[in-house]
Amino acid sequence: QVHLQESGPGLVKPSGTLSLTCAVSGGSISSTNWWNWVRQPPGKGLEWIGEIYHSGTTSYNPSLKSRVTISVDKSYNQFSLKLSSVTAADTAVYYCAGRRDGFASFDYWGQGTLVTVSS
Amino acid sequence: EIVLTQSPGTLSLSPGERATLSCRASQSIRSSHLAWYQQKPGQAPRLLIYGASSRATGIPDRFSGSGSGTDFTLTISRLEPEDFAVYYCQQYDSSPPTFGQGTKVEIK
Numbered sequence: 001q002v003h004l005q006e007s008g009p010g011l012v013k014p015s016g017t018l019s020l021t022c023a024v025s026g027g028s029i030s031s032t033n034w035w036n037w038v039r040q041p042p043g044k045g046l047e048w049i050g051e052i053y054h055s056g057t058t059s060y061n062p063s064l065k066s067r068v069t070i071s072v073d074k075s076y077n078q079f080s081l082k083l084s085s086v087t088a089a090d091t092a093v094y095y096c097a098g099r100r101d102g103f104a105s106f107d108y109w110g111q112g113t114l115v116t117v118s119s
Numbered sequence: 120e121i122v123l124t125q126s127p128g129t130l131s132l133s134p135g136e137r138a139t140l141s142c143r144a145s146q147s148i149r150s151s152h153l154a155w156y157q158q159k160p161g162q163a164p165r166l167l168i169y170g171a172s173s174r175a176t177g178i179p180d181r182f183s184g185s186g187s188g189t190d191f192t193l194t195i196s197r198l199e200p201e202d203f204a205v206y207y208c209q210q211y212d213s214s215p216p217t218f219g220q221g222t223k224v225e226i227k
Contacts, residue, residue: 044220046164046207061215062120095163104211105154105173109163 004096004110012090012117018083022096022110029072030054032101033108035079038071039092040112047092051099052079053058086117121145123208125219131227138195139182147188152212155184156191158221167206168193185206190210198224 008020022035029035037049050060052070061066069082083090093116098108122145132138142153150171156164166175168184171191181196195202203226208219 045220046209048216048218059214062217099211103169104152104216105169105175105209106156106164106165107169108164109165111161 002033002078002098004098004108006094006096006110006113008113008115010084010114010116012086012115013119014117015088015112016086016117016119018086019079020089020094020113021058022080022113023076023078024098025077029074029077029079034099034101035070035072036099036106037081037089037099038095038097039107040095041089041092049081049083049094053101058067084099088117091115091117120215121210121213121217123210123217123219125206125208125222127222128220129223129225131225133197133227134198134200136198138193138198138224140185140193140195140203140206140224142191142219143192144189144191146208148210148212150187152210153184153186153191153202154209154211156207156209157202157204158207164207169176169203195224200226 002023005023012018034051036051052058067084073078093112095109095112097106124143126141148177153171155168161211183194205221205223
């Protein structure tokens with residue numbers, strides 16, 4: 001059973017860069033899964049940020065594409081999110097999630113981590 | 120992008136009753152690319168249904184999904200106390216994947 005765990009700072013200053021890591025256990029990051037980031041502002045719905053395959057192929061939400069970078073580190077079996085030029089609107093619970101190649105659904109989810117953008 | 124509209128926004132029901140949740144897409148979606156999730160307060164979403172009608176591992180058979188084209192439905196045949204939560208539909212027929220705004224199933 002794949003287990004995902006997010007980590008990173010819970011507070012980021014406006015105009016700074018949000019950086020999170022998702023550790024994958026119970027499976028290899030080089031398996032046939034796409035590794036995703038999804039966020040949820042407090043009290044609101046879910047927004048897909050982007051995904052990466054172990055080959056390094058990425059896909060990003062056009063609404064965030066200019067500010068997002070997702071990368072994979074096979075040696076540590078983890079993947080990461082960087083979101084630049086953050087504002088208060090980026091305050092949210094950030095989830096990492098896994099999607100099986102060829103499937104549309106997100107089967108595996110981390111517990112989520114709250115990131116607040118504030119000075 | 121494909122917009123998913125869920126209705127109703129809130130469903131007030133009693134344990135043992137049947138819940139019917141709707142998800143309508145702004146354009147036709149292949150059934151294999153529609154999923155449903157359950158989310159409880161403070162928890163991550165949990166996959167219930169994939170491919171519009173296939174239950175994920177460990178999901179009780181009181182949960183069922185149906186639909187095609189632009190109209191999809193999640194049915195909970197008899198509500199258990201642990202089923203009161205927010206439910207989201209999601210598509211990945213085209214990028215970016217999108218979620219509906221959610222339906223809250225609350226205890227009446």
